[in-house]
Amino acid sequence: MRHCIHNRRNRRIARLSLTAVALTALFSATEAISLAQAPATYPAQTRVAYRPAYSYSTPPSATYAQPAQAQYTQPAAQPTYTYASQPAYTYAQPGYTYAQPAQGGGDPNGFLSWLNATRARYGLSPVGWDQNLANWAARNSAAQTSRGLGHHIMGPARRQNSAMGSASSIGSMWMNSPAHRSALLDPNIRAIGLAGAGAYWTFNAY
Numbered sequence: 191m192r193h194c195i196h197n198r199r200n201r202r203i204a205r206l207s208l209t210a211v212a213l214t215a216l217f218s219a220t221e222a223i224s225l226a227q228a229p230a231t232y233p234a235q236t237r238v239a240y241r242p243a244y245s246y247s248t249p250p251s252a253t254y255a256q257p258a259q260a261q262y263t264q265p266a267a268q269p270t271y272t273y274a275s276q277p278a279y280t281y282a283q284p285g286y287t288y289a290q291p292a293q294g295g296g297d298p299n300g301f302l303s304w305l306n307a308t309r310a311r312y313g314l315s316p317v318g319w320d321q322n323l324a325n326w327a328a329r330n331s332a333a334q335t336s337r338g339l340g341h342h343i344m345g346p347a348r349r350q351n352s353a354m355g356s357a358s359s360i361g362s363m364w365m366n367s368p369a370h371r372s373a374l375l376d377p378n379i380r381a382i383g384l385a386g387a388g389a390y391w392t393f394n395a396y
Contacts (some may be wrong), residue, residue: 296321300358301384314377323347323383323394331387347394349373360391
């Protein structure tokens with residue numbers, strides 16, 4: 191009898207234990223389902239505004255040294271030079287005597303007549319004969335006999351031609367040379383002189 195009662199009690203305890211285990215498993219499953227279906231919750235995030243911190247350092251104060259003032263030394267006194275006055279030179283002008291032009295006369299070679307006829311063809315005024323110019327021409331012709339053809343002595347002449355030939359040929363020789371022709375046809379001359387020495391001739395004009 192006691193043994194039967196004891197067996198029934200054990201079976202009841204066993205059923206209670208199974209019921210408790212089943213209830214515990216059911217509760218765990220239900221809680222798991224609830225957690226799975228519930229929306230996930232996250233801790234609230236705190237937003238902190240970012241403000242960079244700037245650090246300014248005051249630049250050091252520049253220190254400028256005042257430039258040194260230039261020291262100027264007065265130059266030494268310049269020496270004083272005294273110049274002696276230049277001596278006065280007196281030049282004696284040679285006394286030239288010019289003969290009055292003589293139209294158509296005084297020329298022993300007939301050169302004056304030929305020259306005035308040539309100048310007339312170019313519309314130029316006639317020139318006269320100046321014996322002083324002829325005398326200077328004679329001196330230059332004489333110098334040519336020893337020194338060669340050239341202008342060695344001019345005297346008061348402003349224009350001078352030299353040639354080597356004859357009295358009848360020197361005119362055409364000079365007209366064929368532009369430089370010599372310009373002397374014969376110079377519109378500013380007023381008197382001429384001509385002289386020869388041997389084969390050398392000189393024409394002077396003023």
